[in-house]
Amino acid sequence: MSPQVIxxxxxxxxxxxTKLPGIGKKTASRLALNILRSPVAEARELATALNELHxxxxxxxxxxTFSESDPCTICGDHRRDASLVCVVEQPGDLLAIExxxxxxxxxHILHGVLSPMDGIGPQEIKVRELEARVNSGTIxxxxxxTSSTVPGEATASYLIDRLQDKAILLTxxxxxxxxxxxxxxxxxxxxxxxxxxxxxxx
Amino acid sequence: MSPQVIxxxxxxxxxxxTKLPGIGKKTASRLALNILRSPVAEARELATALNELHxxxxxxxxxxTFSESDPCTICGDHRRDASLVCVVEQPGDLLAIExxxxxxxxxHILHGVLSPMDGIGPQEIKVRELEARVNSGTIxxxxxxTSSTVPGEATASYLIDRLQDKAILLTxxxxxxxxxxxxxxxxxxxxxxxxxxxxxxx
Numbered sequence: 001m002s003p004q005v006i007x008x009x010x011x012x013x014x015x016x017x018t019k020l021p022g023i024g025k026k027t028a029s030r031l032a033l034n035i036l037r038s039p040v041a042e043a044r045e046l047a048t049a050l051n052e053l054h055x056x057x058x059x060x061x062x063x064x065t066f067s068e069s070d071p072c073t074i075c076g077d078h079r080r081d082a083s084l085v086c087v088v089e090q091p092g093d094l095l096a097i098e099x100x101x102x103x104x105x106x107x108h109i110l111h112g113v114l115s116p117m118d119g120i121g122p123q124e125i126k127v128r129e130l131e132a133r134v135n136s137g138t139i140x141x142x143x144x145x146t147s148s149t150v151p152g153e154a155t156a157s158y159l160i161d162r163l164q165d166k167a168i169l170l171t172x173x174x175x176x177x178x179x180x181x182x183x184x185x186x187x188x189x190x191x192x193x194x195x196x197x198x199x200x201x202x
Numbered sequence: 203m204s205p206q207v208i209x210x211x212x213x214x215x216x217x218x219x220t221k222l223p224g225i226g227k228k229t230a231s232r233l234a235l236n237i238l239r240s241p242v243a244e245a246r247e248l249a250t251a252l253n254e255l256h257x258x259x260x261x262x263x264x265x266x267t268f269s270e271s272d273p274c275t276i277c278g279d280h281r282r283d284a285s286l287v288c289v290v291e292q293p294g295d296l297l298a299i300e301x302x303x304x305x306x307x308x309x310h311i312l313h314g315v316l317s318p319m320d321g322i323g324p325q326e327i328k329v330r331e332l333e334a335r336v337n338s339g340t341i342x343x344x345x346x347x348t349s350s351t352v353p354g355e356a357t358a359s360y361l362i363d364r365l366q367d368k369a370i371l372l373t374x375x376x377x378x379x380x381x382x383x384x385x386x387x388x389x390x391x392x393x394x395x396x397x398x399x400x401x402x403x404x
Contacts, residue, residue, distance in 0.1 A: 005300050007270040009258040013251040019244060021236050026387070027224070032255075033294045034223050036268055040256040042221060047252035049215040053234075054242040056211040066238055068209040092235045098207045185228075 010036065062133075064109040064126050066091045074107060081105045083140040087130060087159065089113050089147060097145065100192040105143065108133065113151040114158055122158065130159070134166050141169040148173075212238065264335075266311040266328050268293045276309060283307045285342040289332060289361065291315050291349060299347065302394040307345065310335065315353040316360055324360065332361070336368050343371040350375075 006014075010032055017028035035043050059065070060072035063085075067073065074080060074094075084105030088094055094107050112125040122128070133139060144159055146152035160170055208216075212234055219230035237245050261267070262274035265287075269275065276282060276296075286307030290296055296309050314327040324330070335341060346361055348354035362372055 004275045006297060007259050007268055009251070009254050009270065010268060013248075013255055016244075016248040016251045019240075019248075020233050022229070022232070029294065029297070030224070031222050033268075033292070035252065036255060036259060036293075038221075042218075043252045043255055046215075046218040046221075047249040049211070049218045050237065050245045050249035050252070053211050053215055053238060053245055057209050057238060066209055066212060066235075068211065073206045090235070091238075092231065095208060095231065 063107045064111060064129065065094055065107060079104075082138055084143060085130075085133065085139050085141070086143045086145050088145050089152065089155070093145065093147070096188075100188045102192050105141075110146070110155065113146060113149075113155040115151050122162075125155075127159070127162070131162065134163060134168060139168055141171060143171045143173075145173045265309045266313060266331065267296055267309060281306075284340055286345060287332075287335065287341050287343070288345045288347050290347050291354065291357070295347065295349070298390075302390045304394050307343075312348070312357065315348060315351075315357040317353050324364075327357075329361070329364070333364065336365060336370060341370055343373060345373045345375075347375045 013032045013035070014025070014028045017023050017031055018025055023031070035046075056068055057066050058068075058070060060067045060070055060075055062071050062075040065072050065074070069076065081104055085108050086094075086097060086103060086105055087108045087110060088097065089110050089112065091109055094109060097103050097107075108126065108130050110125040110127070110130075112120055114120060114122065114125070130142075134142065142159075142163060144156045146156045146159075156172060163170060215234045215237070216227070216230045219225050219233055220227055225233070237248075258270055259268050260270075260272060262269045262272055262277055264273050264277040267274050267276070271278065283306055287310050288296075288299060288305060288307055289310045289312060290299065291312050291314065293311055296311065299305050299309075310328065310332050312327040312329065312332075314322055316322060316324065316327070332344075336344065344361075344365060346358045348358045348361075358374060365372060
């Protein structure tokens with residue numbers, strides 16, 4: 001196919017869309033052609049949402065989730081238990097746990113997992129910040145909810161090692177999540193059960 | 203989950219993304235969180251591509267494909283055979299046929315298929331415009347390449363009925379495409395074979 005058959009603006013959108021995770025060239029073409037067929041207002045609206053995304057969202061300086069305010073709505077909510085902190089890998093994991101509906105503590109987002117092969121050590125994720133929160137003395141329980149993947153388990157083990165001498169209770173998400181499954185994809189009932197039966201680390 | 207847990211700007215992007223075909227709420231959340239984690243420049247680039255999409259692309263006044271110029275690069279290419287016109291449902295079908303690499307005629311995009319249940323009759327798709335092109339006298343062959351779905355077949359039958367009294371050859375894509383499959387998803391070798399062995403309508 002001669003390259004100029006696809007209009008440049010369309011080709012550019014297709015290329016930009018394929019940078020998204022899980023979007024291949026065929027899906028990107030299908031999405032782009034659909035956007036082109038839809039009213040221009042819809043494309044403009046999506047563009048505006050993309051443009052405003054980073055400018056209106058920052059990291060909460062306490063738990064490091066994505067938020068429009070600092071502290072975020074969870075850290076700033078006095079009805080939630082500030083002595084209980086749930087440690088997750090990514091903001092998407094926080095949303096999954098909130099959806100389960102039975103957790104009323106605070107959070108700490110690591111923004112990654114330990115992965116020495118990729119050069120990600122404790123310095124690259126928010127471990128030092130977690131330790132500082134523990135040292136501040138208000139936390140009674142750290143509830144580790146990393147995914148049950150190999151790097152998630154390794155990160156949990158590292159956190160347990162690092163925090164076990166502190167005067168806090170260390171707990172983990174209970175069995176219930178199938179091994180190797182990312183917690184974002186667990187159904188909310190399984191996740192709720194796993195939160196309910198979370199157990200102390202041995 | 204209290205609604206304010208998801209920042210408004212993120213929630214807005216997720217809602218806008220779910221308007222795209224095949225993107226559900228979980229996929230939209232995954233894409234939006236990934237965009238938020240990626241450098242701001244990537245989101246801006248995608249937003250710009252979306253904003254410029256409709257403004258720089260119009261319909262070719264001859265074949266009605268999406269194009270940055272009028273006539274489009276195919277209609278304006280004197281090396282292509284203007285006496286042979288391939289009729290397809292959507293611009294994406296044109297791209298699929300161009301990819302097969304063995305078609306050197308012009309196109310006519312219907313922008314839809316007949317679907318009485320959805321209120322789409324011959325007036326809603328570019329049938330009148332196709333007839334006008336045939337009546338202009340330069341066309342020797344109309345090659346119908348609608349998908350082999352029920353509405354695609356119905357549209358083909360309608361076109362054959364309407365054009366069979368004209369002094370032109372009417373052909374269709376040959377067998378080779380599995381029944382019920384949208385031609386955009388056929389592999390290019392199957393599609394090339396179907397173009398090669400296209401047959402006259404009976």
